[in-house]
Amino acid sequence: MxxxxxxxxxxxxxxxxxxxxxxxxxxxxxxxxxxxxxxxxxxxxxxxxxxxxxxxxxxxxxxxxxxFEPWTQLDALRAGAPLVDVAAACGLDVDEVLAGLRSRVAGQVEHGLMPRTVADELLAAVEHAAASPPA
Structure with missing residues (x-):
C-alpha cells in the first residue's frame, strides 16, 4: 500500500x-x-x-x-470578433455562448461583484454581437 x-x-x-x-x-x-x-x-x-x-x-x-473564459469571450467580442468565431474558439455554439455570458454578467451583478453600469455596457456588447450578422 x-x-x-x-x-x-x-x-x-x-x-x-x-x-x-x-x-x-x-x-x-x-x-x-x-x-x-x-x-x-x-x-x-x-x-x-x-x-x-x-x-x-x-x-x-x-x-x-x-x-477566465467568459471574460476572454467578452474581450474578444469588444475587440470586434464575430460571435460565431468566439463560439467556435470555445467549442460551443452561439446560443451557448450568449446564454453563458448573459448568465455570468447577471450573476456578477446579483452578488454585488459588478456595478450595473458595467454590466449594462457588457450586455450591450453581447447583444450587439448577437444582432450582428456572421462575417
Whole structure:
C-alpha cells in the first residue's frame, strides 16, 4: 500500500498557474521516463503517484483557466470578433455562448461583484454581437 496521499484538484485550488504547470510537467516527466525506461527505475508507488498528480493538477489547471473564459469571450467580442468565431474558439455554439455570458454578467451583478453600469455596457456588447450578422 502506498504511503503517498492521493492528490485531488482541491489540493491545488490556490496554487499559481506556474506551480500547476511545473507540477504537471514533473509528473508527466516521471510517466514518460517510466514508459520508455529512461533514468532510474521507478517504484510502482512513484508511478501511481505521478499519474494521480498529473490528473489532479491538469484538472485544477483546466478549472482555473476556464474561470477566465467568459471574460476572454467578452474581450474578444469588444475587440470586434464575430460571435460565431468566439463560439467556435470555445467549442460551443452561439446560443451557448450568449446564454453563458448573459448568465455570468447577471450573476456578477446579483452578488454585488459588478456595478450595473458595467454590466449594462457588457450586455450591450453581447447583444450587439448577437444582432450582428456572421462575417
Amino acid at each position: 502506498s504511503t503517498l496521499s492521493t492528490p485531488t484538484p482541491a489540493d491545488y485550488v490556490d496554487a499559481p498557474r506556474r506551480e500547476l504547470l511545473d507540477a504537471l510537467t514533473a509528473a508527466e516527466g516521471v510517466l514518460v521516463d517510466n514508459s520508455h525506461g529512461i533514468g532510474a527505475p521507478r517504484t510502482p508507488d512513484d508511478v501511481r503517484h505521478a499519474a494521480l498528480v498529473a490528473l489532479a493538477t491538469a484538472r485544477a489547471l483546466a478549472v482555473l483557466l476556464l474561470r
